[in-house]
Amino acid sequence: MRSGDHRGSRSLLRTGLLLAGLLTASQATGQTLAALPPAGPLPVASGEAKPIPAWVEFCRRSAAECAVDPSEPETITLSPRVWQTILTVNRGVNGRIRPITDQEHWGVPDRWDLAEDGTGDCEDFQLLKRKLLAEGGLPRRAMRMTVVIDEKGEGHAVLMLRTDRGDLVLDNKTSAVLPWHRTGYTFIKRESQSAVAWVSLGGATGPTMTANR
Template sequence: MKTKIVRTVCAALVASATVFSGFGVAHASSIGGLTRTPPVRPGLHLVARRATLPPFGFAGFCENQSDQCEKSGPVTMVELSRDKRLELQAVNVQVNREINYKDDSSKTDEWRAGVSEGDCDDYALTKRQRLLRAGWPSSALRIATARTASGVGHAVLVVSTSEGDLVLDNRTNVVKPWYATQLRWIKIQSQEDPRIWLAL
């Protein structure tokens, strides 16, 4: 098994945006005269606020691979059975191993699915393509953009399930809930129409 150190430098795909964490509001409660604030817990799903422009490379992607930008299946989230969870994990690991990381040039940000080399958006789109072919509905498979803890632009696949939004990321083989990724979320595809993007 080969080990890859994946540098994720996808800043060109992310427009500057105000980041909304999506975390809930904590309520103070009084116990024995002392005020305690319980830990803040996020919701299971990312909450979109309004329509926004899609990432720069997305329009070209839809023109070149239009079948990947069409709605398929009902607008729903996936019931996360053990088999479905294993399928997500397998796709994440397989694509992370199969694609050799290659940063787009500073002048181009070409989004592609089904490639042998590419950057973060290409990993995310390839994972989405594999799951669509396996019969998962497009409404549950959304590309999202974010910034890493170091401020680098990034793209991942967010899968909407009965147990929350799960993230398939080329930086790790572990499928994580959206709030456990240390990403600062920017925008995401709409569940109703893959061509429409929403601010987070």
């Protein structure tokens, strides 16, 4: 496909995702800003963590998607408009992207991408959500790719939004936006907010301590 065709198809995909989210976000049960609990303790960041090789390669191809701007806020201030934008993008991406493994998609065990061809696995969903949310005005620095152990005991990628109402999780397994400690996941590591790097979360599972950024 020609580069112009790629740009056109990506633009159409983003428009479709946003429209799909607008049609479905209002259907989310209990997903109101007022229903969110007050900000509580955050998962502890305890030193550096080894980056995922596929993330390193993604950042080489798409440096702007990994860049950290220290002038951006570290947290998102939630307002009704911002909350609706988050729900719209989260549900829109989950509803439009077809899940597929990297082996099926690319012929390799692990590759990070933006799912702009309409297919992808867990990290691809979350990378596209972050791109759309950043285009909608949310600070990229406050949206950190995060590795967890899921309910099956397997590695899984989610998008952690650091907000004034606590750390919230966007996930392709559910369209509910949940506080981190209500996901049932074990939190292993996330992208740093101060450098193109990763920090350890030490297997956090509940709101027990205050985060070290």
